[in-house]
Amino acid sequence: MIRFEQVTKRYPGGREGLVDVSMQIGAGELVFVTGHSGAGKSTLLKLIALIERPTRGQVLVEGRNIGRLPRRAIPAHRRQIGMVFQDHKLLPERTVFENVALPLLIAGLRRRDIQRRVRAALDQVGLLDREQARPEMLSTGEQQRVGIARAVVGRPKLLIADEPTGNLDPALSLEIMLLFRRLNEVGVTMLIATHDIGLLDQLSGRRLMLDAGRLAADLGLH
Amino acid sequence: MRIWLARHVQSALASLGRLWRQPLGTLLTVLVIGIALALPATLGVLVRNGEAVAGRWTSVRDFSVYLQPGLPVEQAGELAASLERRPLIAAVRLITADDALAELRTAGGFAGVIDALERNPLPHTLVVRPAADADDAAIAALADELRALPAVELVQLDSDWVARLDAMLAFARRAIWIAAALLVTAVIVIVGNTIRLDIQNQRAEIEVAKLLGATDAFVRRPFLYTGLWYGLAGGGVALLLLLAEQALLAGPAARLAALYGGSFEPLGLSRGGVAAVLGAALAAGLAGAWLAVARHLAAIQPRV
Structure with a gap:
């Protein structure tokens, strides 16, 4: 599903996000990316979503070297990936329904299909009854669940999440992680970056440990 | 679609x-x-x-030809008839001095002034309507030619201001x-x-x-x-x-x-x-x- 071959990302100014990282993630895996802040977790996810391009090496997603994709091919690439952000990036002026519907609107689905799939996604995260609420009326945990519903509504094969529990207390964090696990069980490949070691201790799964941009450890099933 | x-x-x-x-x-x-x-x-x-x-x-390209004062009305009529035979000219209308004075009397409110005059100060006038296909240059040339006639005192092209x-x-x-x-x-x-x-x-x-x-x-x-x-x-x-x-x-x-x-x-x-x-x-x-x-x-x- 995802393969990094000796990937280095150097930012303008010389800071190195990733250094010579090689790894492989198979379809259907649930992988946590851990490390201190600044270790390169975000960079790794950004390279997959083509928010950044590698300085050296190859990033392959489903066998395609995405580092070489032209700019106009980026939107189509991103539509195949679900993304969850630490600050959830919901649009405050839109309802929960409209927020979750946005990827489908972008993909150009019919209104009827959009309704059906948005409801299904909201049902998956347990927020079907809040579809007309605005994000600010929800708790932070609920907001993040809306963010997750938006990430899965397009039925991506791959979901990446950058510190999805960064703003949540431990109980809510665990709840969110268990939600990811449930989604993974229906076949979505998942890559979740978190620095919350305490949280990971309660979860099993493969971990990629980054340290100063290098892949320090690749721990298999716990 | x-x-x-x-x-x-x-x-x-x-x-x-x-x-x-x-x-x-x-x-x-x-x-x-x-x-x-x-x-x-x-x-x-x-x-x-x-x-x-x-x-x-x-579209109105008529021009007025004022004849010498005192010119007999018969000569004015002859001139009008001769002009009318020219191909460049569609029609010529003669306004005699008497007609002009009568018109002025009714239209202008000058009745008192006119009555005080001993004789008619107005000349006979020919209103010349050029042929429809005559171009401006030809009309100007025609006006110059008429200006040179001894019987003519003044030719006024109304089309100048247009x-x-x-x-x-x-x-x-x-x-x-x-x-x-x-x-x-x-x-x-x-x-x-x-x-x-x-x-x-x-x-x-x-x-x-x-x-x-x-x-x-x-x-x-x-x-x-x-x-x-x-x-x-x-x-x-x-x-x-x-x-x-x-x-x-x-x-x-x-x-x-x-x-x-x-x-x-x-x-x-x-x-x-x-x-x-x-x-x-x-x-x-x-x-x-x-x-x-x-x-x-x-x-x-x-x-x-």
Whole structure:
């Protein structure tokens, strides 16, 4: 599903996000990316979503070297990936329904299909009854669940999440992680970056440990 | 195809809704556009009316030939008959001195003055109507030839001032084109700037949409429709302003026409003029939006 071959990302100014990282993630895996802040977790996810391009090496997603994709091919690439952000990036002026519907609107689905799939996604995260609420009326945990519903509504094969529990207390964090696990069980490949070691201790799964941009450890099933 | 159409309709309505939710800002922008477009259109209508008035007179190329005072009326009649045989001349009408005096007595209110005169001071006059196919140069040559005749005292070409009016109208038309070009440019700038602010205000939405895989076209579309709506509404305001102007000017125009002894129906914008105003408004709105979008949208790349 995802393969990094000796990937280095150097930012303008010389800071190195990733250094010579090689790894492989198979379809259907649930992988946590851990490390201190600044270790390169975000960079790794950004390279997959083509928010950044590698300085050296190859990033392959489903066998395609995405580092070489032209700019106009980026939107189509991103539509195949679900993304969850630490600050959830919901649009405050839109309802929960409209927020979750946005990827489908972008993909150009019919209104009827959009309704059906948005409801299904909201049902998956347990927020079907809040579809007309605005994000600010929800708790932070609920907001993040809306963010997750938006990430899965397009039925991506791959979901990446950058510190999805960064703003949540431990109980809510665990709840969110268990939600990811449930989604993974229906076949979505998942890559979740978190620095919350305490949280990971309660979860099993493969971990990629980054340290100063290098892949320090690749721990298999716990 | 149906989905494509539905997306456009949806974008267009969404843009309209967004404008509707900020009524004051939208109204001001639309008014500025309307006024900017109404200005050249108003000048155009004025020139159009001027042309209509001038057109009524340019077809009249008659000129007056005043004969030497004291010339016997028989000689005047002979001259008229001989002129009438020329191919360049369609008709010659003789106004004898007596007829002219009688006309002056009834028309001008000079009865008292005229009665005080011992003899008729007016000459016989020939009103020459050139042939329809005679060109201006030929008529001028004819006038010069007549001027040289011993029986003729003065030849007055009435078409001189018509030619001047024509020149003035041509000048005004050119001036209008310049004004229109400047004001349409102003509209493009106004719309461009308004859309630029819109883009800044929606920066967060644009970033999220791009993160979720929105194409440039998807992000661009609502802003282009916003420009189109601004143009359409501004064009509509311009046309309403023109209608109001026409209503306000109808009365004074009629009085003015009455003073010149004619009736005059002031012309509004022609159908082509309406299309030109709306077309210019739409094009300027779209162009402004396109400029803003091309300049500012690419600069927004998601930062996570």
